[in-house]
Amino acid sequence: MGKAVAIIGTGQTKHGRRNDVSYPELVREAVKAALEDAGLTPKDIEGVVSGTMPSMMEGISDTHLYFADAICEVGKPVLKVETCGSTGQSIAHCGFYWVASGAADIVLVVGSEKMFEGDGQATMSTVADPWFLKPFSAGAPGVFTMQAMEWMHRFNIPEDKAREAAALISLTNHDNALNNPFAHIKITMTIEDAKNAFIITYPVRLLDVCPTSDGACAVIFASEEKAKKICKKPAWIKGVGFRGEEYFLGESNKSIWPSATEAAKHAYEQAGIKNPLKELDVAEVYNPFTYQEMIFYECFGFCPRGEGPDYVLKGTFTMKGELPCDPSGGVLCTNPIGASGLIRLAEAALQVTGKAGARQIDGAKLALSHAMGGIDQFNGVTIVGADL
Amino acid sequence: MADEKPKEKPREMRAEVTVPYEMAVGSNWHRFFEGLKEEKILGTKCRKCNRIFVPPRSFCPRCFDDNEEWVEVGQEGRIETWCYSNLMFPGQTLKPPFVPVQVVLDGTDMGFQHRIAGFDLSDFEKVRALVKFGGRVRAVWNKEKKGTIFDIDYFELVT
Amino acid sequence: MRKMAIAQFAQSAGVESKENLMDFTYRISKEVLDKAGLKRSEVGCVVIASSDIFHSGLSCANAIDWDGAGAFMVEGTRAEDSMFAFIYACMRIMSGHFDTVLVTSIVKGSENPENDTLTGFFADPFYMRPLGINETTAAAMQMREYMQRCNITEEQCAKVVVKNLGNALFNPYAHVRKRVTVDDVLNSDVVSDPLKALECAPKSEGVASILLAAEDKAKKLTDKPVWVKGFGTSMDHFNLGDRDLLNGQLKIAAGRAYKMAGIRNPKKEIDVAEICEPYAFQELLWCEKLGLCGDGEGGKLIDSGVTQMHGASPVNPSGGVLAMNPYVSRGLYRLIESAMQISGSAGGHQVDKKVKTALAHGTHGFAGQCHSLVILEG
Ligand SMILES: [Zn+2]
Numbered sequence: 001m002g003k004a005v006a007i008i009g010t011g012q013t014k015h016g017r018r019n020d021v022s023y024p025e026l027v028r029e030a031v032k033a034a035l036e037d038a039g040l041t042p043k044d045i046e047g048v049v050s051g052t053m054p055s056m057m058e059g060i061s062d063t064h065l066y067f068a069d070a071i072c073e074v075g076k077p078v079l080k081v082e083t084c085g086s087t088g089q090s091i092a093h094c095g096f097y098w099v100a101s102g103a104a105d106i107v108l109v110v111g112s113e114k115m116f117e118g119d120g121q122a123t124m125s126t127v128a129d130p131w132f133l134k135p136f137s138a139g140a141p142g143v144f145t146m147q148a149m150e151w152m153h154r155f156n157i158p159e160d161k162a163r164e165a166a167a168l169i170s171l172t173n174h175d176n177a178l179n180n181p182f183a184h185i186k187i188t189m190t191i192e193d194a195k196n197a198f199i200i201t202y203p204v205r206l207l208d209v210c211p212t213s214d215g216a217c218a219v220i221f222a223s224e225e226k227a228k229k230i231c232k233k234p235a236w237i238k239g240v241g242f243r244g245e246e247y248f249l250g251e252s253n254k255s256i257w258p259s260a261t262e263a264a265k266h267a268y269e270q271a272g273i274k275n276p277l278k279e280l281d282v283a284e285v286y287n288p289f290t291y292q293e294m295i296f297y298e299c300f301g302f303c304p305r306g307e308g309p310d311y312v313l314k315g316t317f318t319m320k321g322e323l324p325c326d327p328s329g330g331v332l333c334t335n336p337i338g339a340s341g342l343i344r345l346a347e348a349a350l351q352v353t354g355k356a357g358a359r360q361i362d363g364a365k366l367a368l369s370h371a372m373g374g375i376d377q378f379n380g381v382t383i384v385g386a387d388l
Numbered sequence: 389m390a391d392e393k394p395k396e397k398p399r400e401m402r403a404e405v406t407v408p409y410e411m412a413v414g415s416n417w418h419r420f421f422e423g424l425k426e427e428k429i430l431g432t433k434c435r436k437c438n439r440i441f442v443p444p445r446s447f448c449p450r451c452f453d454d455n456e457e458w459v460e461v462g463q464e465g466r467i468e469t470w471c472y473s474n475l476m477f478p479g480q481t482l483k484p485p486f487v488p489v490q491v492v493l494d495g496t497d498m499g500f501q502h503r504i505a506g507f508d509l510s511d512f513e514k515v516r517a518l519v520k521f522g523g524r525v526r527a528v529w530n531k532e533k534k535g536t537i538f539d540i541d542y543f544e545l546v547t
Numbered sequence: 548m549r550k551m552a553i554a555q556f557a558q559s560a561g562v563e564s565k566e567n568l569m570d571f572t573y574r575i576s577k578e579v580l581d582k583a584g585l586k587r588s589e590v591g592c593v594v595i596a597s598s599d600i601f602h603s604g605l606s607c608a609n610a611i612d613w614d615g616a617g618a619f620m621v622e623g624t625r626a627e628d629s630m631f632a633f634i635y636a637c638m639r640i641m642s643g644h645f646d647t648v649l650v651t652s653i654v655k656g657s658e659n660p661e662n663d664t665l666t667g668f669f670a671d672p673f674y675m676r677p678l679g680i681n682e683t684t685a686a687a688m689q690m691r692e693y694m695q696r697c698n699i700t701e702e703q704c705a706k707v708v709v710k711n712l713g714n715a716l717f718n719p720y721a722h723v724r725k726r727v728t729v730d731d732v733l734n735s736d737v738v739s740d741p742l743k744a745l746e747c748a749p750k751s752e753g754v755a756s757i758l759l760a761a762e763d764k765a766k767k768l769t770d771k772p773v774w775v776k777g778f779g780t781s782m783d784h785f786n787l788g789d790r791d792l793l794n795g796q797l798k799i800a801a802g803r804a805y806k807m808a809g810i811r812n813p814k815k816e817i818d819v820a821e822i823c824e825p826y827a828f829q830e831l832l833w834c835e836k837l838g839l840c841g842d843g844e845g846g847k848l849i850d851s852g853v854t855q856m857h858g859a860s861p862v863n864p865s866g867g868v869l870a871m872n873p874y875v876s877r878g879l880y881r882l883i884e885s886a887m888q889i890s891g892s893a894g895g896h897q898v899d900k901k902v903k904t905a906l907a908h909g910t911h912g913f914a915g916q917c918h919s920l921v922i923l924e925g
Binding site: 120146 | 397398400403405411413417421441443449450468469470471472473474475477478479480481482484486488490492498499500501502503512515516521522536537538
Binding site: 002003022024048053054055056059060061062064065066067068069073074075076077078079080081082083084090093094097098100101102103123124126127129130241242243244245246247258259262266373374375377378 | 638668
């Protein structure tokens, strides 16, 4: 089924408030880094995929036109793919299918966002229709909080236990981010800080939510033949999956989140993964909210339904745990939305190729990366491995 | 010269964008809003999976067939989930604090998005003590009807 | 390359629809599935084409588009342009991972502000936007350069409008359907000199949907598969000043598609072309770059009459974008018209000659910054 596809280079900007550069300059930083990493020049690129969050974030539409020069598009075949927060995974999938189709051997995929130039919550509230959802929109936190509340109720998770686990997730991610040279939020904090932070949408507090960031990420995909020729240690794409539920939030059960569950299942089937907790070495889960991260663990089969907090409190997902999650510090510490899902994949690729530096999980060979988008509507998953 | 960095930090430029739209409500949602004017909550039913949709759908996204049957649903329901919003951003309709809720109205199969109000929301601990999962709520109608979602002013707690 | 074909398609007419976006989308994608006798859940994957916030006022348009496009819990994604969506769908089939892809493109022009309010957002906020550059002003500069450098006359450009709107009279799906003369065009309001109002495309509604299928599957879903033989895209520089507006990327994009399709002499081998001409003169310029006539011969091409519906090389028998301009969807409209011409189902706008090979072209961005095309065959 399809040709084998590998990642042969990744690049990220330093994420954060990047008012030192314009938007195209920011994107170019990531592209340059990816080309250097792969040892390629723009000439070698046979196709380019780009994607961001919606135009309203920066007030420029169809940014693949604006970025033409910055991301080596000129004279090349291009595609523009976007699916809100899950854009990073969707553009990666486009790069994957492009190479798998045989239509190109080397495809550059670029995701970006410059969130400090607009208002993230105002932008995200325009995903909601003006008649039913938008009037009650409390931005992304409102939606995610309602989901977390539903999940706690459905599985009888005591609020204190969920709170304790969420605080530990916050601490783990913030500690991990200190090891990541690209991360945006780098602070030392305590469990108590997380538990006492400002309330955003009860019970979610400031340290439970992601920041807004400027940043870009670029990943280069190659066919088996080219990858073996160019790259000493490629990261092989083992499986991909993307699913979405209905537009109206109330129509499907978000406490068991079918789109997250099925997207992972689709990817696991291709990768031949039966027991993700045992078989995966590391996961880069898209985690803009601590509580939501636990729902993902359950959907991805890292633990049984309703037991996310128990596994978190056991330390399963810390750097030294059975399945370290987000050694990069995750979305919780860095969130340039259109890039966030692609950063998860880039980080997963770094892990399985042993290039993750201070955040490296020893001997990682199989990694999951993921992104979520819409009003809790979409989930995309990509699995990468050290072996073909 | 080429290597010389500018002495001043690069500036930021303020920009604002306003774009007007005229969005079709469609006959299906139009009928729903007309119902609200008469203090009725209307839904549509899928003849294949029998689920009742509020807001009404002209089709079932799962069975992909037309929903032709209309039903009036209950004005009371149970709280499926809720949150307490303390966040403000440009373009937000409701001012914080407010309490978004998903209500499963009696006779329907899915959560209907609205808000809970009708009491002092300023202290979240007090709100938390009153608003419960599975708790009953009832639609409170706005005296002035405009054919919008706010014809239902809010949902009140049924005690 | 894995063989694949357009199995079924459906399109909405250009008149304003009172349906909301979601219902509008559902009706057309449902029509395609019903024609194919395929259940929603049997579709391999769904690719949506729509623009984010600036066409419809809703960000992440895939969110509201999803249900109507039949994508609930089906593998799926969204592209920002319908040609992109179709080409991506081809890649998904070629990869061997999917046997069917439902591509649906959604634009509701009646809900949007003027075309150029939106195309103005392509411009960067610092340089081109304050200077008033949008698709129309960029096209006007390109037209002037074309007239000057290639001796193209205003009458020749106007003839494109006369031809295309004339063709649209026979196309029930077209938006603007009226008979106009060269004088009508030349006397219409000046929009951005030398561009006149009738030379600029309208703002239209348009949901279009295509079911693409791998060879074995296609034969089960239709009696008349229309095969995809090749595709190509290419991108030009962003700043207008960095570009040669008369020698952009179309030749390169076309070269890619022709190579894939094994076309050596497009002028002879392409039986009918559906070209994206939001501005009348662009049909002439694009024909040159597609190799349907020599460089600088676009004016002669329209004068010769070969591009008329009953000519030897018909161009835009549907009436083209001048008659129907649902921005993001217009690529799928070109593809559907091409498929109709090949399968002989175009009715009143069926061309006289027998159509074996057809070309569908799409462009977006200032003065054709980005071009895409697809070659179809009976
Ligand atoms: Zn149903």
